Amino acid sequence: MADAITTRGMLRRMAGELENLSGELRKAVTYVIEHPNDVSVSSVREIAESASVHPNTLVRMARHFGFAGYDDFREPFRDEVRQGGTAFPDRARWLQSLAKGGKLQELYAAMAASAIENIEMSYAGSDALQLKAAAEFIVRARRTAVLGLGISSSLAQNFAYLTGMALPNISAIPSPGGTTLDDVGRLGPDDVLFAIGFRPYRTEVVAAVQLALAQGARVIGISDSPAAPIVTLAHIGFVAQSRTPQFFTSTVAVNAILETMVAFIVADAPNDVIEQIESLHNRRFRLGIYVEGSET
Incomplete structure (x- = not known):
């Protein structure tokens, strides 16, 4: 599902369903709506801590909106960063998150792909x-x-x-x-x-x-x-x-x-x-x- 949706469309859908949610799930969705750029650059534990919810709540949130898991849910947000659709500081934080997570190979591939596409x-x-x-x-x-x-x-x-x-x-x-x-x-x-x-x-x-x-x-x-x-x-x-x-x-x-x-x-x-x-x-x-x- 991650390949078929944009972050803007996802955020609109989340906002539309917010009134029907309750408890921890509502807190998680509210945080994502208000801080969408954090999703691409922060780990599930970091998001959970910032939203004051348990990490499992973010997994439930992702599945509620039709994703297999949180990583699948996060992918459209990361795609937007790769394509230059977010502000400079958010892209910088994403780069640092790749280095910390030992994922510089992902950055290498993204740089090569964007250069060729450009x-x-x-x-x-x-x-x-x-x-x-x-x-x-x-x-x-x-x-x-x-x-x-x-x-x-x-x-x-x-x-x-x-x-x-x-x-x-x-x-x-x-x-x-x-x-x-x-x-x-x-x-x-x-x-x-x-x-x-x-x-x-x-x-x-x-x-x-x-x-x-x-x-x-x-x-x-x-x-x-x-x-x-x-x-x-x-x-x-x-x-x-x-x-x-x-x-x-x-x-x-x-x-x-x-x-x-x-x-x-x-x-x-x-x-x-x-x-x-x-x-x-x-x-x-x-x-x-x-x-x-x-x-x-």
Whole structure:
């Protein structure tokens, strides 16, 4: 039954039957309704102690609602945590509970499954034509500013670094010593702002997108929701799934989309781009920047 029900549906059913329950069972159900996140991260004894009931009462409660036992009852709540449907602190407590219970293999499997699912869903939500259009924006732009703050900062820096080997007019912002809005304020109709951001959305990034649009620049946005401001406002928007069992945002899928965009940019760039990239690497070897013999 655990695979066929959501925690929201389960809690609604429990609330609907609460008036018909009595004694210890009612106390247990009341506690679960009021503290649903605890179910996924606490043991049966911990829940029983917090609810002031005997552990067997929780087993009776689970069976009352059609589950084989308490572990079966708890599974939908744990699934929601694995899928990123609960708050950061609750996911953190769940991670710690796995370590204490010697269940890190479960965490390993959940991380692998969520990473693969995020990539699959992100590619399914995009297409080659959309990526090609974004690549053409960047290749034909006078200047492209790549914006990412917080966890997105390293993504923006890496994207600008890689594409900068092919095109000299791409840079990450904010620039050293500058501010985001100052950098965006220099963009015009021949330029592109590429904004990257995830929940909780930064007001500074949204303001930068709005300013770029007001100045006639083209905007590309990538975020974790089709309703994200930088996606809805952008000329071209991408959604990269970021669900994860842990409490930091997953960037596996957005990295995959960005790497694909880099490939499209190189493919769409002028014919001498490959020679420029090879020349750059050869120069680095001559100058001793790379370890000799580490060519790929």
